[in-house]
Amino acid sequence: MSNPLKVVDISKPIADISGPLLEAAQLQGFLFVDGHDFSQNEVDALFGLSKQFFTETPADVKSRYAIQSNNIGYTHFTNEQLDPLKARDFKEAYNFGNLNFKTGDFNVDDATFNNRPHTAEDHENPVPEVFDAQRDLISQTVKKLHATAMRILQVMSQGLEVENPDFFTQRHRPDQASGCVFRMLRYPLTRDDKVDNEGCDTTIRAGAHTDYGSLTLLFQREGQQGLQLQTGDTQSQNWDEVPFVRSQYEGRAPPLVVNFGDLLSYWTAGVLKSTLHRVKFAPGETRERDRYSIVFFVHPEHATKLVPVPSKLVAENSQGKTPPTITAAEHLQERLRATYASN
Ligand SMILES: O=C(O)CCC(=O)C(=O)O
Ligand SMILES: [Fe+2]
Numbered sequence: 548m549s550n551p552l553k554v555v556d557i558s559k560p561i562a563d564i565s566g567p568l569l570e571a572a573q574l575q576g577f578l579f580v581d582g583h584d585f586s587q588n589e590v591d592a593l594f595g596l597s598k599q600f601f602t603e604t605p606a607d608v609k610s611r612y613a614i615q616s617n618n619i620g621y622t623h624f625t626n627e628q629l630d631p632l633k634a635r636d637f638k639e640a641y642n643f644g645n646l647n648f649k650t651g652d653f654n655v656d657d658a659t660f661n662n663r664p665h666t667a668e669d670h671e672n673p674v675p676e677v678f679d680a681q682r683d684l685i686s687q688t689v690k691k692l693h694a695t696a697m698r699i700l701q702v703m704s705q706g707l708e709v710e711n712p713d714f715f716t717q718r719h720r721p722d723q724a725s726g727c728v729f730r731m732l733r734y735p736l737t738r739d740d741k742v743d744n745e746g747c748d749t750t751i752r753a754g755a756h757t758d759y760g761s762l763t764l765l766f767q768r769e770g771q772q773g774l775q776l777q778t779g780d781t782q783s784q785n786w787d788e789v790p791f792v793r794s795q796y797e798g799r800a801p802p803l804v805v806n807f808g809d810l811l812s813y814w815t816a817g818v819l820k821s822t823l824h825r826v827k828f829a830p831g832e833t834r835e836r837d838r839y840s841i842v843f844f845v846h847p848e849h850a851t852k853l854v855p856v857p858s859k860l861v862a863e864n865s866q867g868k869t870p871p872t873i874t875a876a877e878h879l880q881e882r883l884r885a886t887y888a889s890n
Contacts, residue, residue: 551575551778551787554802556795557698558582561705568699569706572807576822577776579802580764581794583695590766590800592684594839597731600677601639608675612641615670617657618728618883619644638752638826643685643729645672648693648721651686653729661724661849689729692843693721696762699805707818710857718847718875719761726760726846726879734773734826734838752838753826758808759882760846765804767791771838774804777823786825810846810878814853816865849876 553571555564557580571578606623614620623639643653645660657669678685700715709715719725734752752773767774767789775786794801812821826838852872855861 550579550790550792552578552789552804554579554581554792555702556580556582557695557702561702565702565706568702572703572706572819574820575776575778576812576820577789577804577806577824579792580695580699580805581796581799581802583800583803584691585766585800585803586798587800588798589684589688590841593688593731593766593841594768596677596681596684597641597733597839597841600641600675600731601733604675604677609639612673612675614642615672616668616883617644617670617672618642618726619654619670619672621675638732638734640730640732641675641678643678643689644727645724646689646693646727646729648690648727650722651683651690653685653689685729689843690721692729692764693719693727693845695803696764696843696845699762699764703819707815707856707858707860709861714856715761715847718851719845720848723848723850725848726844726875728844728846730842730844732838732840732842734828734840736837750829751825751827755823755825757821757823758806758844759810759879760808760844761811761814762845763806763808764843764845765806766800766841767804768839769801771836771840773826773828773838774840775825775827776806786827808844809882810853810875813870813878815856815858815861816868816870818858818861818864846879847875849874849879851875853878 552575553567555568555578557564559582568578609621612621614622619642621641624637645655646653647655654672654674656671658665697716697719700719701712704712704715769791772788772791774789776789777785778787779785789804792802807819807821809821811819852874854872855865855869
């Protein structure tokens with residue numbers, strides 16, 4: 548399969564890679580990031596853990612950890628109801644949140660995480676047993692994912708010629724409350740493509756959407772492709788498949804699939820592209836193999852004010868218009884509300 552995306556090696560000097568990274572962010576909103584420091588063994592262990600959780604945990608146990616309004620927990624969309632919307636999103640996921648990248652803590656209770664007294668709306672965010680037994684692996688992973696994301700933001704800042712090269716990283720400090728989420732996903736194979744769902748395409752497993760935050764980093768597995776991004780204008784409805792590519796480094800995990808989210812697009816007056824994407828299987832493919840993916844959604848600190856980025860490129864693009872200044876937390880709440888409203 549040909550590869551429509553650029554591969555950028557983030558272990559190379561920033562000056563050599565900031566141009567290509569910015570170009571990918573502006574034109575496609577997607578790229579592959581190689582030169583990260585995840586080994587294949589480490590990523591295999593994560594996918595093993597994900598498989599163990601999804602396939603060995605009884606449904607009633609999973610439902611005890613059901614997703615909360617803070618976006619933490621287990622979510623399951625089944626095609627058992629004859630609801631075409633639900634049929635399209637036949638997948639299950641577990642979201643880890645309230646992450647502290649300095650300590651490696653995750654699912655911290657809401658009051659402690661937000662550093663305020665406990666209120667009735669707060670959640671405790673208990674961790675399922677399978678994950679509790681692997682705390683170190685999860686902590687190490689989220690710390691490294693955050694560090695990788697910070698490197699990408701730095702390279703991007705240089706590409707955007709932001710006056711302060713730390714503008715973005717200063718707003719994504721590792722130990723401050725944010726909406727960052729680490730998510731394990733499984734798209735099971737047990738459906739029958741031939742089921743007529745009132746004309747809707749039953750091979751689509753995650754409907755077309757853009758991501759909410761700053762950046763998204765994703766691990767996929769060989770032979771389990773399915774992610775597609777929209778190319779061309781929104782009318783033309785062309786979809787490019789994200790292929791599986793290997794790292795150029797021996798023993799390293801494959802390059803991360805990285806895309807830019809709505810918040811970064813908003814924040815840069817549209818210079819960076821938040822691209823529509825979806826998960827779709829070729830007919831028949833759904834009966835051969837599950838798709839597993841592991842995703843890290845990066846968000847700035849909750850209190851971050853989305854003020855104009857001090858960059859000529861961004862200023863030119865905004866053409867003197869200044870959108871109302873909102874915080875990252877307000878932006879996230881708005882997007883989550885819209886998602887729940889459409890379900
Ligand atoms: O599983 C995938 O490949 C994509 C997941 C995704 O786009 C998302 O969860 O936002
Ligand atoms: Fe997504």
